[in-house]
Amino acid sequence: xxxxxxxxxxxxxxxxxxxxxxxxxxxxxxxxxxxxxxxxxxxxxxxxxxxxxxxxxxxxxxxxxxxxxxxxxxxxxxxxxxxxxxxxxxxxxxxxxxxxxxxxxxxxxxxxxxxxxxxxxxxxxxxxxxxxxxxxxxxxxxxxxxxxxxxxxxxxxxxxxxxxxxxxxxxxxxxxxxxxxxxxxxxxxxxxxxxxxxxxxxxxxxxxxxxxxxxxxxxxxxxxxxxxxxxxxxxxxxxxxxxxxxxxxxxxxxxxxxxxxxxxxxxxxxxxxxxxxxxxxxxxxxxxxxxxxxxxxxxxxxxxxxxxxxxxxxxxxxxxxxxxxxxxxxxxxxxxxxxxxxxxxxxxxxxxxxxxxxxxxxxxxxxxxxxxxxxxxxxxxxxxxxxxxxxxxxxxxxxxxxxxxxxxxxxxxxxxxxxxxxxxxxxxxxxxxxxxxxxxxxxxxxxxxxxxxxxxxxxxxxxxxxxxxxxxxxxxxxxxxxxxxxxxxxxxxxxxxxxxxxxxxxxxxxxxxxxxxxxxxxxxxxxxx
Amino acid sequence: xxxxxxxxxxxxxxxxxxxxxxxxxxxxxxxxxxxxxxxxxxxxxxxxxxxxxxxxxxxxxxxxxxxxxxxxxxxxxxxxxxxxxxxxxxxxxxxxxxxxxxxxxxxxxxxxxxxxxxxxxxxxxxxxxxxxxxxxxxxxxxxxxxxxxxxxxxxxxxxxxxxxxxxxxxxxxxxxxxxxxxxxxxxxxxxxxxxxxxxxxxxxxxxxxxxxxxxxxxxxxxxxxxxxxxxxxxxxxxxxxxxxxxxxxxxxxxxxxxxxxxxxxxxxxxxxxxxxxxxxxxxxxxxxxxxxxxxxxxxxxxxxxxxxxxxxxxxxxxxxxxxxxxxxxxxxxxxxxxxxxxxxxxxxx
Numbered sequence: 001x002x003x004x005x006x007x008x009x010x011x012x013x014x015x016x017x018x019x020x021x022x023x024x025x026x027x028x029x030x031x032x033x034x035x036x037x038x039x040x041x042x043x044x045x046x047x048x049x050x051x052x053x054x055x056x057x058x059x060x061x062x063x064x065x066x067x068x069x070x071x072x073x074x075x076x077x078x079x080x081x082x083x084x085x086x087x088x089x090x091x092x093x094x095x096x097x098x099x100x101x102x103x104x105x106x107x108x109x110x111x112x113x114x115x116x117x118x119x120x121x122x123x124x125x126x127x128x129x130x131x132x133x134x135x136x137x138x139x140x141x142x143x144x145x146x147x148x149x150x151x152x153x154x155x156x157x158x159x160x161x162x163x164x165x166x167x168x169x170x171x172x173x174x175x176x177x178x179x180x181x182x183x184x185x186x187x188x189x190x191x192x193x194x195x196x197x198x199x200x201x202x203x204x205x206x207x208x209x210x211x212x213x214x215x216x217x218x219x220x221x222x223x224x225x226x227x228x229x230x231x232x233x234x235x236x237x238x239x240x241x242x243x244x245x246x247x248x249x250x251x252x253x254x255x256x257x258x259x260x261x262x263x264x265x266x267x268x269x270x271x272x273x274x275x276x277x278x279x280x281x282x283x284x285x286x287x288x289x290x291x292x293x294x295x296x297x298x299x300x301x302x303x304x305x306x307x308x309x310x311x312x313x314x315x316x317x318x319x320x321x322x323x324x325x326x327x328x329x330x331x332x333x334x335x336x337x338x339x340x341x342x343x344x345x346x347x348x349x350x351x352x353x354x355x356x357x358x359x360x361x362x363x364x365x366x367x368x369x370x371x372x373x374x375x376x377x378x379x380x381x382x383x384x385x386x387x388x389x390x391x392x393x394x395x396x397x398x399x400x401x402x403x404x405x406x407x408x409x410x411x412x413x414x415x416x417x418x419x420x421x422x423x424x425x426x427x428x429x430x431x432x433x434x435x436x437x438x439x440x441x442x443x444x445x446x447x448x449x450x451x452x453x454x455x456x457x458x459x460x461x462x463x464x465x466x467x468x469x470x471x472x473x474x475x476x477x478x479x480x481x482x483x484x485x486x487x488x489x490x491x492x493x494x495x496x497x498x499x500x501x502x503x504x505x506x507x508x509x510x511x512x513x514x515x516x517x518x519x520x521x522x523x524x525x526x527x528x529x
Numbered sequence: 530x531x532x533x534x535x536x537x538x539x540x541x542x543x544x545x546x547x548x549x550x551x552x553x554x555x556x557x558x559x560x561x562x563x564x565x566x567x568x569x570x571x572x573x574x575x576x577x578x579x580x581x582x583x584x585x586x587x588x589x590x591x592x593x594x595x596x597x598x599x600x601x602x603x604x605x606x607x608x609x610x611x612x613x614x615x616x617x618x619x620x621x622x623x624x625x626x627x628x629x630x631x632x633x634x635x636x637x638x639x640x641x642x643x644x645x646x647x648x649x650x651x652x653x654x655x656x657x658x659x660x661x662x663x664x665x666x667x668x669x670x671x672x673x674x675x676x677x678x679x680x681x682x683x684x685x686x687x688x689x690x691x692x693x694x695x696x697x698x699x700x701x702x703x704x705x706x707x708x709x710x711x712x713x714x715x716x717x718x719x720x721x722x723x724x725x726x727x728x729x730x731x732x733x734x735x736x737x738x739x740x741x742x743x744x745x746x747x748x749x750x751x752x753x754x755x756x757x758x759x760x761x762x763x764x765x766x767x768x769x770x771x772x773x774x775x776x777x778x779x780x781x782x783x784x785x786x787x788x789x790x791x792x793x794x795x796x797x798x799x800x801x802x803x804x805x806x807x808x809x810x811x812x813x814x815x816x817x818x819x820x821x822x823x824x825x826x827x828x829x830x831x832x833x834x835x836x837x838x839x840x841x842x843x844x845x846x847x848x849x850x851x852x853x854x855x856x857x858x859x860x861x862x863x864x865x866x867x868x869x870x871x872x873x874x875x876x877x878x
Binding site for chain 2: 069317318319338339340342343349351356357358359360361362363367371372374375380383384385387
């Protein structure tokens with residue numbers, strides 16, 4: 001700590017306030033995203049900002065960082081008001097932000113990314129040598145070593161996050177905002193990341209840690225502020241907080257956790273035998289993957305994103321054609337890989353990206369509700385659409401699946417993420433699918449909506465559907481899957497019954513540290529050695 | 530300065546936008562008119578008079594509107610599905626060419642049969658011309674903007690070649706023009722002594738049909754879905770390639786009919802100046818209409834009025850008729866700006 005160049009005296013007086021938000025209010029249309037929020041951040045403190053999706057965490061931080069202008073309220077950093085709506089002023093004042101989605105240029109080196117924007121555009125030369133020295137110094141001090149000349153595209157997600165933090169440090173940030181930093185990390189990476197955070201605090205930084213994961217908040221923070229529906233509902237010392245208390249403050253209502261009944265798996269519905277799917281642009285395919293999913297069971301696929309999940313999902317969606325291997329549906333070999341054929345074979349697909357694949361944002365809810373079955377006789381006679389049946393079908397989906405904010409004419413992109421997912425779920429389940437692909441069905445949804453989605457998947461399972469659940473959220477998998485397999489670099493491990501595997505073991509498999517071939521299941525993963 | 534998305538845009542505001550855009554463009558062009566030494570209000574008065582001031586003027590304007598409705602629809606249909614057909618000009622000439630081959634004596638049918646047959650033939654010619662670009666796009670990823678644009682020149686040069694050669698009218702005093710179409714092939718005039726012909730009715734009917742197809746039929750549903758979000762349409766199992774091909778055939782077909790309408794309704798025979806860029810102006814018409822089939826009728830009328838009115842203005846006041854091109858272009862720019870302003874609010878900070 002003595003080596004720290006940052007004002008040491010600030011560290012010693014624990015109570016000094018470095019950042020003060022006063023009465024921040026921001027309204028979008030009819031939605032109050034932030035309602036009169038006042039917060040303080042003390043020097044050398046980790047403040048956790050806890051809240052569901054849509055509670056206003058990101059809006060608040062965007063106001064702080066100058067991306068948005070608040071309707072009222074002020075931001076004070078180190079005792080000085082900073083002008084509104086200027087990220088530049090926020091950086092000058094010593095605020096650094098690590099966004100949930102990284103803002104790095106993939107085709108540039110680490111050093112380039114870090115230095116980008118720190119030098120005048122008018123200067124003819126770039127002082128790379130001193131920049132590099134400074135970067136290495138920072139890396140050493142905070143345990144964030146990276147190789148300055150390596151391109152971003154060659155780095156892992158964890159390393160990219162390190163670069164993002166270094167970028168902020170290089171700009172002399174003394175307050176660091178981390179927006180859902182662990183969302184992209186494996187459990188092991190998260191552990192390392194927390195070590196890094198401790199070093200940053202020792203080095204004199206104050207942190208705001210945004211999350212919706214309770215355990216992480218309890219593990220790393222000194223103080224927790226809970227946001228719900230745009231208002232600050234609780235602010236307490238972490239030491240005095242309990243998980244149930246925080247959960248209640250965050251959600252504000254009782255969430256019924258889906259009930260999971262033990263069921264005997266039925267006959268095999270979907271089978272992959274040594275299936276290889278060639279890699280797409282910049283993403284891995286599948287390498288000799290074998291998998292068997294039976295009726296009345298949920299098989300979970302765990303893995304760090306970008307390890308072949310997309311190829312697997314595309315295969316089942318009918319968007320990718322396998323290079324080799326056998327795909328069987330209901331005991332018959334699949335030969336035509338088109339979305340149409342998959343739908344005809346009673347495959348329901350919940351896509352990973354609701355906006356680009358799930359719905360047609362500019363069309364109405366009713367039009368979207370029939371997008372997979374519009375050719376059926378009830379919706380189309382001789383090419384003429386039956387709007388009455390369509391609207392009746394849509395209303396049925398809306399009421400059965402509790403889609404809120406329904407307006408039959410308005411474009412569906414105006415729906416919230418949770419309601420959009422309910423619409424997709426309704427569309428898929430209305431087709432009575434026998435195989436359901438659920439690719440990240442809970443991503444970006446609040447706790448209530450996630451519980452609802454899980455409930456629906458479980459009841460589909462009870463009715464005899466086979467479900468493949470792809471998720472990066474290990475807790476989600478352990479909650480509702482019957483068996484779990486891990487995907488790593490396009491290879492799939494054997495499946496483990498949920499009772500026999502822990503988060504730590506899954507984490508090791510996800511990073512490829514545990515060899516797949518230790519399995520006693522000879523057909524799967526035999527070339528992982 | 531930055532843009533903020535507006536939420537809950539009132540319908541009236543959206544309809545007002547084009548009107549304001551047109552007014553703004555007239556105001557912007559006032560400077561140019563004044564520069565040519567004519568009082569602005571007088572010039573605009575002449576323009577209005579020349580476009581809509583008399584039965585004759587109105588008929589001229591509507592005669593000019595007709596091809597623009599066709600080409601505007603051709604662009605609107607294609608653009609709505611995100612297929613960028615810039616080749617309506619070539620498709621128009623392709624339609625005109627087939628009519629010249631068939632309608633100048635080769636086909637001999639009574640008028641009630643002749644007209645529908647020729648309409649279909651011209652549509653097929655335009656559609657076939659666009660089939661190549663759409664197949665190249667779907668199978669090889671060739672950019673349709675390039676192929677359709679370049680095809681325009683190929684077709685026009687082909688027409689030029691044929692007009693100097695096999696299709697040249699022996700009675701044409703050496704001009705590069707084809708023989709006139711037979712009487713049975715002609716689109717009847719709507720009023721004696723006026724150039725306004727029944728092609729206008731055909732254009733209006735077509736606009737109505739396209740609108741109905743777009744909102745009521747399965748094909749229209751697929752076309753809109755593919756245009757809005759091709760990935761989601763493919764994911765939902767829609768035959769994206771087939772929809773694209775259908776879109777191209779419809780778009781090319783409509784542009785082809787424009788060729789028939791011009792040859793058989795307006796000019797009587799095929800010449801190289803059959804279209805003063807109707808194909809390209811159609812794109813402007815479609816954009817002004819925000820790709821709505823019925824909006825195309827209105828915007829085509831507006832664009833035609835400006836052109837016809839500006840001609841009259843230049844004859845009687847000496848303002849160069851090029852002002853029409855400027856005005857139409859400026860109104861398109863104003864339209865784009867006003868659409869932007871309807872969707873976003875400017876925040877100065």
